[in-house]
Amino acid sequence: MVGLTSGISRRALAEILEQVYRQYHQRDYVHPDPLEFLYAWEDVQEREIVGLVASCLAYGRVVQILKSVSAVLEKIGPSPHRFITRSTLKTMQQTFSGFRHRFADGDQMAVLLYGAGRVVRQFGSLEKGLAAGLTPDRKNLLPALAHFFGQLTRGRRSPGHLLPDPGKTSACKRLHLYLRWMVRADRVDPGGWRCVAPSELIVPLDTHMHTVGRRLGFTHRLQADMRTALEVTAGFKAICAEDPVRFDFSLTRLGIRSDLNMDSLPRRQP
Template structure:
């Protein structure tokens, strides 16, 4: 199930979402959000590496996410791009010895970064690797993400929980969050990638956006998995086909800002 319910006045919902967007889609509301790490990097080759690190660590408590991302980037030095392309797996493992972020350890982080360096050396950039997986008749970006995942995880060493597999049932929230950061370009998302359009993006579905999707009637499913992410994305596409994740950042402020809660959204679907 996706899209708007027939008995809902579309314009009223659009007006509500646009009001939230105008108020909260601002850099002033980014902190605390791992997206803030990308703003320091004008060079796209650096930003896409920083974005990958920040997105892959974006699970758990936000304070720990920011602490872990800052620690990793500090160890990578002034050029994360140079770090991943010139370091060996052994030296990366030594650099991140003792690192821990929830389920992930230093060896898994090293595997992720070494895989990223191998991809950049082979394809020229992480963007080019994603582009190599695109198909002309694509309905979504899942095949391209699966290609990127496969290239990043080649070899015996695994990044574990740091990198979700698009080929499984997971909503892959962090990968879609990474795409939002790298593809959309406005006062919040820094963008830079041109291989895909904002219209092709999927909602980075977590528990919070799952609740939003259910409340707005875009899905009735109880699991925040890939199928649900597709349904919620279809719902937002019915409102903004050229940019279905337009409202993602501002709506996630509902779970952060004390003056905002779900009651500001129209109740389209009552959960059983």
């Protein structure tokens, strides 16, 4: 990990981040964010499926993301859990015929949800499917995520770009975003999963968090890949070891919303 921001103490940086957190970690700042779809589902077994859909589609223009998530949930019906556990792959392919979200088509969405249904039928829930890959001596969640990915994608067909492979060098932003939503529980993240502690989460590294990480001196790397995600996470762990992604939502508002900016954050001196 690169050292803390030059010219500012760890305590001072923590106070700045807490101020940003208090100001922007609010439901009022959620829209437009696919996270908002999870709030309608009290049952965790339903919410974890909605969260998987919303996170896997969380790339591209936000207007299109919200439109695509809405379209999928409308086709799934009132019980996502029932849909994925009782539908055949052929039925799902028919259901999503004509669907498209950037690089993903209806067949890939069907394969993703069929894989999710297979995991739920085998383990009881998506959470238990992830938990099956956890080991007591784990250094991080990457092996468990690789196992989870393998369970979701088992078969001849692939969900393609919808689901990033943790076994490769990608930062897997959408998978870590999904975990943030399902593991953390506060006024923004609805939570529900207990198999993983917030302290184990990895920062969902996108363009905005990469900029933040470089600005705060947590990384010098130009590639927004998994190595960089781990460096940025280590930087936040030095500030908040029990919850390193605590500031993710509030800090990304500074880059996502046109009425906010990053000027409130200190810049690392050369």
